Amino acid sequence: MGSADEQDLEDGRGWLTKAEVREAWPQIRPISITAVARANSVRTSAAPSPDLTREPTYHAADVRQVAARIARGEADVAPWQHADSDAARDDATPGPPVWQPVGWGPENVPGLVLLAIIVGLFLWGLTHNHGTVTNFVR
Secondary structure, eight states: OOHHHHHHHHHTOOEEOHHHHHHHOTTBOGGGHHHHHHHTTOOBOSSOOTTSSOOOOEEHHHHHHHHHHHHHTOSOOOGGGBTTSHHHHHHHSOOOOOOOOOOSSGGGHHHHHHHHHHHHHHHHHHSTTSSOHHHHHO
C-alpha cells in the first residue's frame, strides 16, 4: 500500500474490501454485510475489488460511521443480521453431508466385478441349453 493510499484511509477517503469491513463490523453476519451497507447508505465503488473477488469496495468513512452507529444501536440492522442471532448460529452449524455420486474409481472394483458376474449368469441362464448366448440368439 502506498503512502497516498494510507493518507486516503486516514482521511476517510479510501475504500475497504468486504473482508476489511467484516473486521470493522464484527457484530454483523458476514453474509449480511452487503445488505447492511446498502440499508445504511454506505457508498460503494463501481470498480472491482483489488483481490479480484468481484465484491464491491466500501467507502472507509461511511464504514466507520456505520460501525459507530451499530455500536450505539442506531444503525439500520435487522435482528437476523446480527452475528449473535439464531440465523448466525445456523450458519455455523454444519449441514448434512453432501451426497457424492458413485464413480468408476478403484474403490468400486468389487461391486463392478459382482455386477459383471450377475450379468454373465443372467445371460448364461437365458440360453435354453446353457451353452452359448449365440444359441439363444438364433
